[in-house]
Amino acid sequence: MGERDLVVGVDLGGTHTYAGVIDVRGEVLIKKETDIDLSEDADTIIRNSIIPTIKSAIDDNPFLAGDIRAIGIGIPGNHDSKRGICFFSPNFKWRDVYVTPPIQKALKIPVYMLNDVRCAALGEKHFGAGRDINNFVCVAIGTGIGGGVVAGGKLILGDCEAAGEIGHTTVDPNGHLCGCGNYGCMEAMASGPNIARRGQEAMKNNKTTKLWEMVDDISEVSAYTLFKAAKEGDKLALKVWEDTGIYLGIGFANIIHTVNPERFIIGGRVAGAMEFFLPALRAEINKRARMVPPDSVELVNAELEENAGMIGAAALAFEKIGVF
Numbered sequence: 001m002g003e004r005d006l007v008v009g010v011d012l013g014g015t016h017t018y019a020g021v022i023d024v025r026g027e028v029l030i031k032k033e034t035d036i037d038l039s040e041d042a043d044t045i046i047r048n049s050i051i052p053t054i055k056s057a058i059d060d061n062p063f064l065a066g067d068i069r070a071i072g073i074g075i076p077g078n079h080d081s082k083r084g085i086c087f088f089s090p091n092f093k094w095r096d097v098y099v100t101p102p103i104q105k106a107l108k109i110p111v112y113m114l115n116d117v118r119c120a121a122l123g124e125k126h127f128g129a130g131r132d133i134n135n136f137v138c139v140a141i142g143t144g145i146g147g148g149v150v151a152g153g154k155l156i157l158g159d160c161e162a163a164g165e166i167g168h169t170t171v172d173p174n175g176h177l178c179g180c181g182n183y184g185c186m187e188a189m190a191s192g193p194n195i196a197r198r199g200q201e202a203m204k205n206n207k208t209t210k211l212w213e214m215v216d217d218i219s220e221v222s223a224y225t226l227f228k229a230a231k232e233g234d235k236l237a238l239k240v241w242e243d244t245g246i247y248l249g250i251g252f253a254n255i256i257h258t259v260n261p262e263r264f265i266i267g268g269r270v271a272g273a274m275e276f277f278l279p280a281l282r283a284e285i286n287k288r289a290r291m292v293p294p295d296s297v298e299l300v301n302a303e304l305e306e307n308a309g310m311i312g313a314a315a316l317a318f319e320k321i322g323v324f
């Protein structure tokens with residue numbers, strides 16, 4: 001056994017498994033990645049991508065290998081973390097998959113797992129924009145909208161580890177159908193694909209928007225296209241971003257009244273367009289969150305960008321083994 005406490009943090013992206021050997025300062029000492037083929041079944045992905053990636057990170061430097069105490073994994077879905085089962089992952093199309101037991105069996109190191117955005121919240125708590133406070137909410141806006149709630153310095157998991165699923169709070173009772181089966185979820189109105197959908201719908205009644213020049217076909221309009229059009233001052237794109245801020249603001253106001261955070265830490269690809277939705281988001285919060293002083297809740301970008309998934313999963317492992 002060596003003298004340092006190190007862990008492996010594992011991030012399951014849609015195309016790659018990333019595994020990093022990470023120290024208590026959140027520094028990534030070794031990083032490995034392998035492809036994930038989502039057409040394969042879960043057991044094959046675990047055996048052929050996840051376990052070998054972790055193993056190659058551990059084996060990379062024999063001087064560090066003896067110091068590795070635990071493995072943390074961020075899961076893109078919901079779960080029973082104690083039994084290591086992922087109940088459902090929409091992106092991975094996983095149902096009732098045993099994730100941690102085969103990894104622990106193969107590598108003989110304790111393995112812990114948690115939803116990837118809950119892991120990201122732990123990463124921000126220990127190494128990022130949540131370092132200095134005890135009450136904050138992490139929101140990741142990308143293909144979906146995930147969340148993680150830290151209250152009183154602790155990540156809240158709830159009865160069946162679903163606390164933080166703020167993307168599935170309703171922000172429009174007459175809104176669009178969500179992947180979860182509900183209508184008008186924050187995710188169904190303000191995630192990347194749904195920002196794109198609202199942009200495409202608005203274009204149909206607008207012949208003058210720059211968006212028509214930016215794509216060959218209306219179906220190619222993405223949140224990123226709308227970001228670029230907003231940069232050029234396109235009115236329709238700016239309105240789509242403003243509405244995004246309103247939908248998020250409705251959801252955030254509800255969260256404010258539930259857990260009274262000091263700060264929202266906003267990450268994910270859509271956070272790159274924050275300049276265009278922040279004013280409406282702030283205004284909507286002030287309009288609806290009437291039980292807290294106006295402007296009292298901070299809205300900031302996530303600090304951990306590259307490697308955020310691995311570092312968050314490492315933070316989970318450090319907490320589990322009692323280093324933090």
Ligand SMILES: [Zn+2]
Nearest residue numbers: 168178180185
């Ligand atoms: Zn939903």
